[in-house]
Amino acid sequence: MKQRVLAGLLLVLLVTLGPGTGARGAVEPVKNPDTFVTLRFGDPESLDPAYAYDTASQEVIWPAVYETLIAYSGSMTSRYVPELASQVPSLANGLISKDGLTYTFPIRSGVKFHDGSTMTPEDVRYSMLRFMLQDRDGGPSWLLLTPLLGKDSTRDSKGKFQVTYQDAAKAVTVDGNNVVFHLNHPYGAFLSIMAAWSLVMPKAWAAAHGDWDGSAGTWQKYNNPKLQDRYAFDHMNGTGPFKLQQWDRQAKQVILVRNDAYWRSPAKLARVVIRTVPEFATRRLQLQRGDADFIEVNRTEQSQVQGMAGVEIRDDLPTLVLQALHFNFKIDATGNPDVGSGKLDGNGIPPDFFSDLHVRKGFAYAFDYATFIRDGYRGKAVQPNGPIIQGLLGYDPTLPKYTFDRAKATTEFKEAWGGKLWDTGFKFTLTYNTGNTVRQVGAQIMKDSIEALNPKFKVDIRNLQWSSFLQATNQHKGTLYALGWAVDYPDPDDFAQPFLASTGDYPKRNSFKDPNADRLVQEGAVTADPAKRAAIYRQLTKIAYDQVPSLYVAQPSAFVVMRSWVRGWYYNAVLSPGSLDYYALYKQ
């Protein structure tokens, strides 16, 4: 009797808690039609447009909340449309000077920031100066510094300031309703940088909240900030179609709401929710139930979303993305569990372990590239021969690349560390970001290959949450780590500088410096002749092969997974697949 009562109660409970939700196979109506839910495995690091330089942060920042002077025209990466500027500069309309050194952007009038203030040319100028002069280690400031000031950092290799406020102020000026950019040298890719990185915030708002006030004497105080130093770290005030409602860092969720005072017609979506869900099975089930509209899926998980009712996959999207494994030449061993004993004693590695070229070459020959591409990308990737990948000026498929060769790997390791390494062995931890199963596959392949060479070689693997991973590698804590690069603007400079210039993103994280590479990156950036540039990037590819600062393991094609009720999606190699243009999206 008791059991019957319990069973009855259970039934009542189930019916009460799950009314009308079990109709499988029936045509499902669009769930939450005015709210778009994106699930990813990475979490944003910062919402400051002058600090953030990773895909998870960028998705929130641009183009949903902050906007640029000009924008890419839909899926095309070589055509632009005006955004916060009222015209796209060109030689034809006279807004680009004949010598290619001056770009004039007439600023659109009547555009309001989310706090209600009106955007002025001075706000645009301030935002550009702030973007350049804030210049945090490993940040995006070089993107404007290089074409405008001819230097890719505000600080030299010893940390001393090498630019002045006057340099920056002269490079970006206000002329009536125009903002004028004075380039250091002609730079053909300047408009493509502007289309993604000329993000505008109000000067008065920033200054009122403790940020730089735009004055000449104080900028150095605001240079190279820590992650949370700025109010803009977790507050946003742009002109875009969505406003930040909340960034809940504990629940790992960002909520954006429609900006009804937007200068164009308001977005069709009322709300965008971007949530971090590290577990793939949970993301997949939420997509299946229609509780998510777009989810991040690794290539290794693709088979699990194929054939799902109401779900659409867009595959074989060409990318300008490079997956790599990076060697840190000067590891910060303080409190760093990844270096083991911190000595070359078989139980760890010294901080300068990877500064030995034979070690790096040993790893380069030990990695099974073909297996990685087969298992990690289901064959949908190619092995690059350096940072200049297919689709970029200067890519040359005839240049050499490393192949999996155990004999050569053994030879290199036997010569490493004066011939000692083979006998002493080593142990360290390779890191990658949580949820990235492709990088996990790569890490496992590296571990297996290395440990099979010599029983005294030990590689452990661990994953870290995206934002923590970025912080750790920025603080030089990484040993050998898996991290990629997605294009900022489609030009070889965007790959040569971050991978090979000593002031670039990875060389800075990894303390890599090659004077030849520095010189060539600089030359490549300022040279106008495409043939000469191509020759320079071929030389840089050769340096990357000889010096092996990183292992260039794959250039994948991409795919995206979304509910079939999503409308308005388009693919742009610069914007996607890391970010979505939520303004264009709606559900039907």
Next chain:
Amino acid sequence: MTTFIARRLALLPFVAVGVTVLIFSLLQFLTPAMRASLYIHDPKQLNALPDIIRKYDLDRPVYIQYWGWLRQVLHGDLGWSETAREPVADAIRGYFPATLELGMYSFACILALGIWLGTAAAVNKDRALDHLSRFTSISGASLPTFVWALLLLMVFYGHFGWFPPGRLSLDADLYVRGGQFHAYTGLMTIDALLNGQWWIFWDAVRHLVLPVATLTYYLTAVLVRITRSSMLETLRTDYVRTAEAKGLSHHVVIDKHARRNAMIPVITLGSLLFVGLLSGVVITETVFNLPGIGRWGVGASQQLDIPAVTGFALVFAGLLVLANLCADVLYAVVDPRIRLR
């Protein structure tokens, strides 16, 4: 009884001091710079580690450091967590409610089901119910949590759509964050009731069903086995035989005489289970996407986030001490002889 509780409470500060001494001793294996991070409560201070070392005597004798650290802790300042990017105390306050809510309901279910099934198995020894309880226990303990959790999620969310992951559905979540909802406790079910929002209460319950079921199935197994063996032992004692011989009903003998005396090991295990649940159930929190303290704690330890790990250890050492106190009191309640010893 009051004297007994007072005696136990009087011991509490000594235990607490012992725990802090232990944690502080372990911290001495770290460099002064790493220990300095315990005194940071604002990211701007990260640039001033040498000043902090001087200010907090981190290069002076251990007992001076201990006193400084204890004062800090007593003021609720547990340092700065790099992984949470906020003070440790705030992070614990933020992450703990999701874990507490999950732990609270799971514990109630584990206790009710474990004691009931364990008792029934003992009373029906070697009969169908006993075999069923044995099967349930063995399968519960042998099936990895993530397998069970994913199975439940696939069937009851993926197929039927009844019990979704997370803490709330989209509508409820947006309402809660919309400014009209006051978070009194951080426990969604309780706060929903306090706000008079029944729909949010039911929504929160729907989201709790699967994680609670996962933990209940996984952890009840141990309790069933302990309750069964303890009950079997009690059922063989003379006083139970006497009670039955006196003509008391079977129901009264089991419920009022045997079970009460079989509860001592169950209380011991129960208190440990409760603390275990509150210290975070990482896999369950991960699969069901619950922003609990377990997920944060694991991330923090992977990052060697010393203040976070220390704060975490301190809080749960405190919880363990309190749970032990509750267990001691419950021993005395179920067995008055303990009070007299």
